Amino acid sequence: MNKKNFLGTVCVAVALSAVVSACGDGTTRSAGWEFSPNMYEPLAFNPDQPNPNFKDNKTAQLPPTGSDPIGFVRFEYPNTTEGYTQAGLEVKSPLAMTDVNLKQGEALFLTYCAVCHGKEGNGDGPLTKDRKVKDSRGERDLEKFPPPPSFHRSAGAKSTRGTVMADLSDGQIFHTITYGYNAMGSHASQLTPDERWKVVMYVHELQKK
Template sequence: MNKMRFLGAVGAAVAIAAVVTACGDKTTRSTGWEFSRNMYDPIGYNPDQPNANFKDGKTAQVPPPGTVPVGFERFEYAGTNEDYERAGAEVVNPLARTEANLAQGKALYLVYCAVCHGPEGAGDGPITKDRRLESKTESRALENYPPPPSYRRSDGANSSRGGLMADLTDGKIYHTITYGLNMMGSHASQLSPEERWKVVMYVRELQQK
């Protein structure tokens, strides 16, 4: 019993000492000793930090000419009408027409394209129709966007760059998705090259309607 009492007294004394020494005296902002600081201090440089390892003293460096980032696929056509026509004549969809690719193309189209082009490609997406904002504090009409021309052959709509929308080739559709046209912005940041080709595949299906 004496030994147990002694150990208990020692434990209590250690606990009291730890509490007392942990209390600050309100004169210092020191956090005390730090354990294994090298485990949470970053070894690498942040992009905006000075870096003496480079001649210009910057961490963020411009990639060497001709290099391609991992996962990036270069599209060797500029965002011009001339290259739009050239892409239309030279570029074809590299993906096989499968049910899986079509299904994924449809899903991507409904997420990124149908809001303007409509679920069936008729140019009747919800953003082109009358809409209202209703809340507790206000009720007002939202701006309508002009409907894009229909992809469907039965509608016989013309492209703003000439020819029927139903006759647009793989390359022309892919070029437009990549660079945008008129009020449609580029979707290159939203869709990877493979995803763009799947959307192209689904749009080609809509052209047959």
């Protein structure tokens, strides 16, 4: 047998032995050799696993006090009446009034605000109307939200905080979008600070009507 045939025979024998040994002996559930076991047996701790690397033996740790997530912008005014009043006096929009910003503010308003405030800011959004749904349980009324006051100066409407809606300042509107008020929930998780300022910009346009 020449050298080439010998090497070929050895390779075949090794491959055959590997295949046979991987198949098991029929008495065990072992699958034989595992390929890349770290892909499904991670070395890192799962969040709910005990972890001896920390004093409390917990993997999921609270962030350090006062730290902010990456990309998070802290709003320093608290969610209180005093914080709302102070924000109304001190906070001004950092964005320039441009056609692009105003157009984006309109799009964001129509997406996130018009369902209650209405497309024109009249407080007549679809969630304030009588609505019904029909499904396997039959026809029933959907929850109806109270209409918010109109932003339009011509309406002369006042907010529940006593301020004329058309006189709401940058800081007052931004504070309300950030924290919510009454039936309106916080939109801080849906809108970035810049997006909130663009909505403020568009609301100021509605106040002129």
